[in-house]
Amino acid sequence: MKCMYCNCTDSRVVDSRPTEEGNAIRRRRECEKCNRRFTTYEKVDTVVLMAIKKDGRREAFDAAKIRRGIQRACEKRPVSSAVIDKLVREVEMEVHNLLEQEITTENIGKMVMGRLRKLDGVAYLRFASVYLDFDTARSFMEEAGSVQEEERRQQVGGEQIEMERV
Numbered sequence: 001m002k003c004m005y006c007n008c009t010d011s012r013v014v015d016s017r018p019t020e021e022g023n024a025i026r027r028r029r030e031c032e033k034c035n036r037r038f039t040t041y042e043k044v045d046t047v048v049l050m051a052i053k054k055d056g057r058r059e060a061f062d063a064a065k066i067r068r069g070i071q072r073a074c075e076k077r078p079v080s081s082a083v084i085d086k087l088v089r090e091v092e093m094e095v096h097n098l099l100e101q102e103i104t105t106e107n108i109g110k111m112v113m114g115r116l117r118k119l120d121g122v123a124y125l126r127f128a129s130v131y132l133d134f135d136t137a138r139s140f141m142e143e144a145g146s147v148q149e150e151e152r153r154q155q156v157g158g159e160q161i162e163m164e165r166v
Helices: 063-073 081-097 105-119 121-133 137-165
Strands: 011-018 025-031 037-042 050-052 058-060 102-104
Touching (some): 063 105, 102 105, 121 137
């Protein structure tokens, strides 16, 4: 870091703490040459992640849109806000961990649906009905049937575990 008084590049950090907003680190530095102090702010440089829509348009990735979609799907369901927040964070982390600059909304939707399916079958079907854009009632019913079958298997599996404990 270059001293603002003498342009020397040697300085030491005297104090370091996060900013009030929590999005940067405030560092108090002392120049090794002139011994004057100055403040620097460090912030993570992020690359804007782009979401590619079905029609080919690109727009900035927005976790708030994912949150709104999940909240709508979970409306009047026994799913807490904390669980929704956790789900959104998981999807957001997975998207960023791909280390790609672009991701399709199709892939984002699959990430959300996979988690919703494990969380709540009805919320999953609500989300899937918009996301998958079922073309017939039959295709929707088939998907609902597969969710119902999965829930039944989980229920039977849970009963078998309980019987083994006794």
